[in-house]
Amino acid sequence: MAPRMGPDRICVGCRKAAGKLDLIRIVRTPRGEVLVDANGTAPGRGAYVHADRACATAAIARGTLARSLRVGLRAEEAARLGDEIEREIERDVRR
Numbered sequence: 478m479a480p481r482m483g484p485d486r487i488c489v490g491c492r493k494a495a496g497k498l499d500l501i502r503i504v505r506t507p508r509g510e511v512l513v514d515a516n517g518t519a520p521g522r523g524a525y526v527h528a529d530r531a532c533a534t535a536a537i538a539r540g541t542l543a544r545s546l547r548v549g550l551r552a553e554e555a556a557r558l559g560d561e562i563e564r565e566i567e568r569d570v571r572r
Contacts, residue, residue: 483496483497483498483499484496484497485497486500486525487525488500488525488526488527488532488536489524489525489526489536489541489542489545490526490527490529490531490532490533490534490535490536490541490542491527491531491532491535493527495525495527497517497525498517499527499528500525500526500527500528501513501525501526501527501528501533501562501565501566501569502514502517502519502523502524502525503523503524503525503526503542503546503558503562504519504520504521504522504523504524504546505521505522505523505546505547505548506519506520506521507520507521509548511546511548511550511554511558512561513558513561513562513564513565515565515568522545522546522547523546524536524542524545524546526542526562528565528566528569529566530563530566533559533562533563533566534559537550537555537558537559542558543555
């Protein structure tokens with residue numbers, strides 16, 4: 478599949494640049510919730526990871542995702558977020 482166009486962003490898992498449309502956005506909402514932003518338009522502070530399990534796992538395990546969002550993630554929150562990212566990766570593969 479050809480890369481999708483859009484502005485470049487940095488993946489917090491591997492630190493490589495990619496088009497915004499090729500990455501998954503995770504957002505910390507103004508209320509402090511951390512969610513996968515499937516549309517890429519939710520208000521709040523965002524961070525990006527490749528639609529790749531290795532990048533998502535590295536971003537959560539090393540704490541770069543939490544640091545980018547300026548939030549502390551407890552173990553159960555990190556596990557839930559990992560599951561949400563996994564579902565988004567599966568959904569992205571089917572596009």
